[in-house]
Amino acid sequence: MNHDALFKMLLKNPAVLKAFFEQFLPEASAFVDFQHLEFVDKERITLGGKKRTGDLVVKTRFRGKETGFLIHLEHQAQPDTNLGRRMLEYFVLDWQAFDLPVYPIAVLSHARPGNIQATPLAVDFPNKRVLDFNFDVIDLARLDARAFVKLHNPAALALAARMKFDQNEKVRLTRDFFASLGMTPTGREEKELVAEFFCRYQPLDSREALKLQEEMSMISPDLVRQKIMQWTNPFIEIGRREGIAKGRHEEAAEIVLRQLARRLGLLTATQKDRIKKLELAQIEELGESLLDFKTRADLVDWLKKAKYTIP
Numbered sequence: 001m002n003h004d005a006l007f008k009m010l011l012k013n014p015a016v017l018k019a020f021f022e023q024f025l026p027e028a029s030a031f032v033d034f035q036h037l038e039f040v041d042k043e044r045i046t047l048g049g050k051k052r053t054g055d056l057v058v059k060t061r062f063r064g065k066e067t068g069f070l071i072h073l074e075h076q077a078q079p080d081t082n083l084g085r086r087m088l089e090y091f092v093l094d095w096q097a098f099d100l101p102v103y104p105i106a107v108l109s110h111a112r113p114g115n116i117q118a119t120p121l122a123v124d125f126p127n128k129r130v131l132d133f134n135f136d137v138i139d140l141a142r143l144d145a146r147a148f149v150k151l152h153n154p155a156a157l158a159l160a161a162r163m164k165f166d167q168n169e170k171v172r173l174t175r176d177f178f179a180s181l182g183m184t185p186t187g188r189e190e191k192e193l194v195a196e197f198f199c200r201y202q203p204l205d206s207r208e209a210l211k212l213q214e215e216m217s218m219i220s221p222d223l224v225r226q227k228i229m230q231w232t233n234p235f236i237e238i239g240r241r242e243g244i245a246k247g248r249h250e251e252a253a254e255i256v257l258r259q260l261a262r263r264l265g266l267l268t269a270t271q272k273d274r275i276k277k278l279e280l281a282q283i284e285e286l287g288e289s290l291l292d293f294k295t296r297a298d299l300v301d302w303l304k305k306a307k308y309t310i311p
Contacts (some may be wrong), residue, residue, distance in 0.1 A: 003077035003109065008056050010158055010197050011073060012039050015190045017058070020155035024138050028103065032071070033061040040070075044097075047089055057094060070094055070102045077109050084121035088133050104135035109162040113141040149177040152184040158194040161201035171208050174198075175215045210255050217259050217291055249280045256287045264296050274303070282306055 011017050014037050021029035038059040044052040056073040072094055074087060087104050094102050106119075123131035145163035148156045157180055165173055177198055181191055204212060253276045260267060260275075267275075278286065289302055 004075055006197060006200060007075040007107065007109070010155075010193060011056055013190060013193055015186055016154050016158070016193065019153045019186075020159075023151070023153045023156045025105070025136060028136070031063050033063045033065075036061045040098075044090075044093065047093070052090070055090060059098070059100070068100055070098055070100050072102050072104045074104070074106045075109065076106060079110055084119060084133070087119075087135050088121055091133070091135075106135060106137045107159075108137065108139045108141070110139075110141050113139055113164075145173060146176070149173055150180055152180055154181075154184055154186050154190050154194045157181055157184065158197040161198045170202065171204070171211045171215060174202060174204065174208075174212055178216070207251065210252060213287060214255050214259055218262065249283070250276070252280060252283045252287070253278070256283055256290065259287065259290055260293075260299065263290060263293055264299060278306065 011020060014034065017037065018029075018034045021032060021034075036059075040057040040059060044055075044057070046052060055075070056071075058071040058073070059068060060071060061068050072087075072090055074083075074090065076083060080086070083106060087106060091102050091104050094100075119137055120132055120134040122129060122133070140159055140162040141164055143160075143163040145160040145165040146169070148160040148163060151157065157177055160173075160177065178195075181194060184191065257267065257272055257275060275283070275286070286302065286306075290299070293299055293302075
């Protein structure tokens with residue numbers, strides 16, 4: 001997985017970048033003019049001659065002024081004891097290349113919280129301090145994903161995928177993520193981008209995907225559930241395809257039966273038996289259709305169309 005490419009793809013979206021500042025750097029957000037953003041795609045080289053791959057450079061202005069400056073966003077997926085010096089190197093190179101002041105930010109997505117003091121980077125002599133270089137550090141592994149998946153902020157929702165959480169709560173976390181994403185006031189392009197980022201880092205296996213579908217079916221009212229389900233369907237479909245490959249017919253039937261019981265009340269033994277005899281594809285189709293069922297008559301009608309009759 002190319003972590004740098006995923007982060008750059010996410011934060012190069014202007015709406016997501018703005019949301020990132022609003023959530024993680026609110027003081028800086030107050031002076032950035034988000035109406036003037038120019039992403040610098042020019043290839044940049046380190047002093048050692050290596051290509052810079054993990055950073056994003058953006059030209060912008062101070063809000064309400066004509067004065068410009070650069071935003072340097074550095075993504076770091078692995079611990080780096082030399083982060084402070086590297087940030088300083090990029091600061092000087094960008095300042096020299098564009099003749100603009102630079103606002104540096106490091107986003108850490110390590111599996112565990114960093115334990116190295118990267119900022120401020122200082123050099124002291126007995127008579128004075130000759131260097132005091134400061135930059136923002138956002139250490140995602142120190143943040144609680146459960147809190148961030150409940151926010152209606154596209155950047156917070158996406159980056160929650162790299163925050164700490166109990167793996168036993170993965171399906172619930174994913175449910176809350178999609179519930180918040182569906183209600184977040186942003187465009188479809190941004191929602192697709194955020195969903196892709198989250199799903200790449202927190203994929204569900206077939207069992208988890210089917211469990212997610214069950215969890216989503218309990219969301220009410222219907223209009224809210226339908227609004228959210230449009231974003232979960234691709235995720236659930238991945239799990240269902242894996243389930244088909246692994247022959248998990250019985251598991252799918254049990255989940256659908258539980259969903260039906262919640263919506264329509266307990267089914268008879270005969271009804272359960274006949275539903276279990278449906279082909280896997282039919283069970284999956286029933287799992288989609290039951291979200292619109294209001295009474296037992298809806299189930300009877302659906303099964304008649306599937307060439308099964310329930311007494």
